[in-house]
Amino acid sequence: MNCRDLSCEQCTVGDPEGPPILRLVGVDKILDGKKVLDHIDLDIPRNRITAIIGLSGAGKSVLLKHMIGLLKPDRGQVLLDGVDLLHLSRKELFETRRRFGMLFQSGALFDSLDVFGNVAFPLREKTKLGEEQIRERVLVILRKVGLEDAEGKFPDELSGGMVRRVALARAMVMDPEIILFDEPTTGLDPIIRNSILNLICRTFHDHKFTMVMISHDIPDIFNWCHHVVVVHGGKVIEAGAPKDVRNSVNPFVHQLVQGDIHGPVHLM
Amino acid sequence: MGAGCNLRRDKIDRRNGKKGKWMLFRVAERVGGRALGATRGLGRTGVFLAAAVWNAVVPPYRGRDILKQIHFFGVKSLFVIVLTAAFTGMVLSLQGYYTLRKFGSEGLLGAAVALSLIRELGPVLTALMVTGRAGSALAAEIGIMRIGEQIDSLETMGIDPVRFLVAPRIVAALVSIPLLTAIFDVVGIYGGYLVGVKLLGLDAGQYFGHMKASVELADVVNGVWKSLAFSFLIVWVCSFKGFFTERGAEGVSRATTSAVVISSVLVLIGDYVLTSVLL
Numbered sequence: 083m084n085c086r087d088l089s090c091e092q093c094t095v096g097d098p099e100g101p102p103i104l105r106l107v108g109v110d111k112i113l114d115g116k117k118v119l120d121h122i123d124l125d126i127p128r129n130r131i132t133a134i135i136g137l138s139g140a141g142k143s144v145l146l147k148h149m150i151g152l153l154k155p156d157r158g159q160v161l162l163d164g165v166d167l168l169h170l171s172r173k174e175l176f177e178t179r180r181r182f183g184m185l186f187q188s189g190a191l192f193d194s195l196d197v198f199g200n201v202a203f204p205l206r207e208k209t210k211l212g213e214e215q216i217r218e219r220v221l222v223i224l225r226k227v228g229l230e231d232a233e234g235k236f237p238d239e240l241s242g243g244m245v246r247r248v249a250l251a252r253a254m255v256m257d258p259e260i261i262l263f264d265e266p267t268t269g270l271d272p273i274i275r276n277s278i279l280n281l282i283c284r285t286f287h288d289h290k291f292t293m294v295m296i297s298h299d300i301p302d303i304f305n306w307c308h309h310v311v312v313v314h315g316g317k318v319i320e321a322g323a324p325k326d327v328r329n330s331v332n333p334f335v336h337q338l339v340q341g342d343i344h345g346p347v348h349l350m
Numbered sequence: 351m352g353a354g355c356n357l358r359r360d361k362i363d364r365r366n367g368k369k370g371k372w373m374l375f376r377v378a379e380r381v382g383g384r385a386l387g388a389t390r391g392l393g394r395t396g397v398f399l400a401a402a403v404w405n406a407v408v409p410p411y412r413g414r415d416i417l418k419q420i421h422f423f424g425v426k427s428l429f430v431i432v433l434t435a436a437f438t439g440m441v442l443s444l445q446g447y448y449t450l451r452k453f454g455s456e457g458l459l460g461a462a463v464a465l466s467l468i469r470e471l472g473p474v475l476t477a478l479m480v481t482g483r484a485g486s487a488l489a490a491e492i493g494i495m496r497i498g499e500q501i502d503s504l505e506t507m508g509i510d511p512v513r514f515l516v517a518p519r520i521v522a523a524l525v526s527i528p529l530l531t532a533i534f535d536v537v538g539i540y541g542g543y544l545v546g547v548k549l550l551g552l553d554a555g556q557y558f559g560h561m562k563a564s565v566e567l568a569d570v571v572n573g574v575w576k577s578l579a580f581s582f583l584i585v586w587v588c589s590f591k592g593f594f595t596e597r598g599a600e601g602v603s604r605a606t607t608s609a610v611v612i613s614s615v616l617v618l619i620g621d622y623v624l625t626s627v628l629l
Contacts, residue, residue, distance in 0.1 A: 150506055176508040183506075190503035193494075204507045256507075 101163075103128040103260060103292050104149055109158035111144060111316075118144045119155070120316035126260075126309075131286055131293040133303045133324075135338065136313035137347065142296045143187075145313060146262050149294065150182050151175050180208065183253030183261040183291075187268060189245035191237040191252075197224070198233040201251045208256065223251045226288075227281060243274035247281065254285065261285075263295040275299065279306045301339055304328055312338065398512070398590050405510065405517035415518035416525075423484050423519075424526030428533070430479055435467075435534040438475060439541025442466055446542075447550050460557035461564035463542035464535075468565060468573045472535040474621050477580035480527055481613045485588040488519060489609035492592025493602040501593070516589045520582065527581035528574055535573070572628045579624060580617050587613045 102125035111119040118141045126132050126149070134142050147153040148160050151167040160167045162178065170178060191200045201220045205211055211219070224230045227247040237245060246266055253261050266282065267275040279299070283306055286293055297303040304310065304324035312320040312327060312335050320327055320335045328339055337345030442463050450456045492515055495501050504511045539561070546552045591609035595601045 147502075152502055152505055172510075176510065179506055179508040184503070186499040186503060188499055190499040192500055193498075204509075207509050208507065 100128060102126050103163060104294075105159075105161040105164075106145075106148065107159040107161065109145075109148060109155040109160065111141075111148070111153065111155055113144065118316050119148070122158070122316070122318055124311060124318050124321065126292065126294055128292055129290045130308040131282070131295060131306065132309040132311060133307035134294065134296045134311045134313060135298070135300055135303065137338070138298075140313045141316040142313050143264055146264055146294065146296055149260075150179060150184060150262060180256060181259045183256060183258035185246065185249045185253045185261065185263045185266055187265045189237070189249040191245060191248055193237055196234050196236050197229060197240070197248050200237070200248055201255050204252065204256050219255065220251075223255050226254075226285070227251045241274075242270055243278060246270070246278050250278075250281065250285070254289070254291075257289075258291065260292045260294070263293065263297075265296050265298065267297065267299055279303075282306070300341065301328065314338075394594070395590060398593065399586055401512045402516045402520055402586065402589070405513040406520040411521070412514070412518045415514075416521050419519050419522030420526050422487075423480065423522050424530060427480055427483050427526075427530060430483055431476060431530050431534050432537050434475055434479055435472075435537035436541040438471055438534075439463060439467065439538030439543075440545045442471070442538070443542035443545040443550075447546055447552070456552060457556045458560050458564075459542070459546045459552055460539075460559070460561035463546070464539050464561040464565050465569060467535045467538040467542075468569050470621070470625070472531050472538065473573050473576035473580060474617060476527060476531040476534045476577060477584060477617045478614055480523075480530065480581075481584050481588070481610055481617065485584045485613050486606050486610050488585070489588040489592040489606045490602055492589055493595035493605045496593060496595045497598055497602060511593075516585070516593070519589060520585045523581040523585045524578060527584070528577040531573060531577040572624075575628060576621065576624050579620055583616050583620060584613050587616065 104126035106122050106124040109119050109122040109124075110117070122145065124145075134145065136142050144153060148155055151160065151170070154168060162181070165178075167175065167178065192203065195203060198217075198220055201223060202216050205216045205219065209216075221230060221233070224233060227250055229244065229247055229251065232240065232244060232248075237248075240248065250266070263282070267278050270278065279302075282293065282295070285291065295303075295307065299306075304327070307324060310320075310322065310324050310327040311318055312330075312332075314334050320330050320332055327335060330336060330339070333346050336342075337347060443459060446459050446462045446466075447456055450458055450462065492501075495515070501511045501515075504514055543554070543557060547554045547557050588609040591605040591612070592602075595605040
């Protein structure tokens with residue numbers, strides 16, 4: 083199945099205008115004396131793929147970490163279905179995180195566990211499933227990401243693309259509602275990159291998770307998402323459907339989309 | 351001419367005055383920043399300690415992880431402990447024999463070796479050896495997990511990293527380091543026996559007889575208290591340093607080095623404090 087344009091009936095089911103699953107309201111964050119997030123107001127639509135784009139150091143990863151409560155805002159709210167993550171106790175926050183899956187840029191696989199062990203890890207730690215049920219579930223997920231033959235391999239024996247696929251399998255195995263991707267394709271060659279994006283798309287097609295993805299694959303990413311957010315200098319400067327962002331009159335967005343060296347951002 | 355000169359001097363003085371003020375502000379800012387940083391660091395250390403103790407004490411316990419860590423701290427440190435203990439006992443015996451002979455008291459060699467080992471050298475040297483072998487590895491392992499985002503990954507799965515990584519290590523260290531200390535003491539005493547009795551010709555009955563008469567239960571208990579305290583200290587410092595590693599591979603190397611240095615120094619300071627309290 084090729085899900086490249088996300089326009090099939092399956093991929094557009096649900097109401098994008100409905101209440102957002104995640105909402106950031108007036109979020110400020112200062113790290114090492116630098117304002118990394120500056121009054122961020124952002125809605126993440128339910129059952130949609132949202133891409134966050136921007137220059138390196140714009141605050142995208144910090145923004146993603148706020149969405150799952152890994153970082154706390156200095157000011158503002160992070161609302162998950164209307165509940166402020168900041169007001170949850172540590173135990174409640176850990177429970178809430180069961181609704182999330184996250185794929186880190188490096189994969190963040192545990193070196194001491196093989197592929198099977200890594201994917202089975204959340205099931206063993208957070209569920210009371212028997213070993214037989216866990217095995218069944220892990221093998222189904224590994225088949226989905228095309229790694230059924232690699233279950234005994236350790237992370238240092240895997241290629242970059244395989245590491246991301248294992249990490250995606252681990253993020254999906256608990257059947258979360260929201261999956262966050264921190265640059266899932268950075269550092270991969272174009273073929274592997276497209277295969278990962280296609281895999282994400284297929285996963286969305288099959289499961290309808292809400293997905294939030296940080297990406298530098300501009301302009302390709304516009305074909306792989308329903309909603310684009312542009313972050314610059316710790317602020318959201320544009321958000322909307324890919325075609326609207328692509329046609330934005332904002333000079334920075336225009337420069338970013340075109341990859342132009344001339345524009346408001348001078349790097350040299 | 352004179353009035354112009356005065357005006358210029360006034361301007362310069364005012365400028366210097368402003369500069370001086372700014373300098374003062376900057377110094378105050380820097381000192382304040384350092385003080386705040388130190389206070390924040392202390393607070394973080396305390397919170398980390400409280401979380402580690404809470405998670406080590408409150409069930410559910412991670413039995414398999416505890417056993418794995420006992421193997422890591424205990425079994426894997428055994429060789430280096432036996433080797434260090436044997437030579438420490440031997441050199442103690444050698445030095446002790448010639449010192450005691452000056453006073454015609456070489457018969458007390460067994461007691462001197464045993465008391466030195468059980469009360470001081472056993473707990474301290476075992477702690478230092480474990481710090482060098484296991485503490486550094488612990489700081490590096492957790493540090494690599496931090497910079498590899500594995501600790502963040504645990505958090506996103508809803509797993510408390512302190513419970514998962516630190517608590518089993520605290521329990522394992524509290525079990526294995528006192529046992530290693532006991533092994534150190536026994537091997538050290540036999541190392542002293544080898545030199546004192548077999549090499550220097552002291553009577554075996556005299557060596558063990560005086561030992562039995564001089565060593566009391568309180569000496570052994572003091573040694574156990576010390577090794578328990580050092581076990582806790584080593585895991586706390588090394589896992590804290592690894593847990594808050596920053597800035598890539600260089601950060602891991604810095605965290606590992608400072609974990610070993612701080613643990614070793616704290617063991618020696620702790621030894622003095624505990625000795626003065628327990629004596």
